[in-house]
Amino acid sequence: MIRTSLIALLLAFAGNLNGSPASGDAAVTCRRAALDLAGAWANDGFRLREHTWSGTLPADKPALARVNLLAGNRYWFTAATNAASTTLAVQIFTERGTPVAAESHRDGPVAAAGFAPTTSGTYILSISESGGTPVPFCVVTSYK
Numbered sequence: 001m002i003r004t005s006l007i008a009l010l011l012a013f014a015g016n017l018n019g020s021p022a023s024g025d026a027a028v029t030c031r032r033a034a035l036d037l038a039g040a041w042a043n044d045g046f047r048l049r050e051h052t053w054s055g056t057l058p059a060d061k062p063a064l065a066r067v068n069l070l071a072g073n074r075y076w077f078t079a080a081t082n083a084a085s086t087t088l089a090v091q092i093f094t095e096r097g098t099p100v101a102a103e104s105h106r107d108g109p110v111a112a113a114g115f116a117p118t119t120s121g122t123y124i125l126s127i128s129e130s131g132g133t134p135v136p137f138c139v140v141t142s143y144k
Contacts (some may be wrong), residue, residue: 021108027134030138033080041076048143054138062128071120078112086131
């Protein structure tokens, strides 16, 4: 029952994958904070993808994105917001909505999830916040 509800939730929100775009100073601040933490993964040999995902997290709903991942690679998805009172969470799900075992890092407005898929395919990245109000966010991807 819980798994069915999770799949329904993921599919319900998957239609609006990018949310509304963050702009201006908020987008720059969020990107800078995400890149600061992603720099720690770069010290371990990870490379940054050029594309970032940014937008505004809706209140009390996760922002979702489909990501194509290759078996044999290792990934870190690092998210940040400029809302200091918000705690972010990054989760990774299979395309069917099953959560994957991922390393996680949370430090208030910055969070990350690390994952090494054993099967290539489409996965769902979920970014959520604790504050209950819309906040800007940015996600950067590192891989090796």
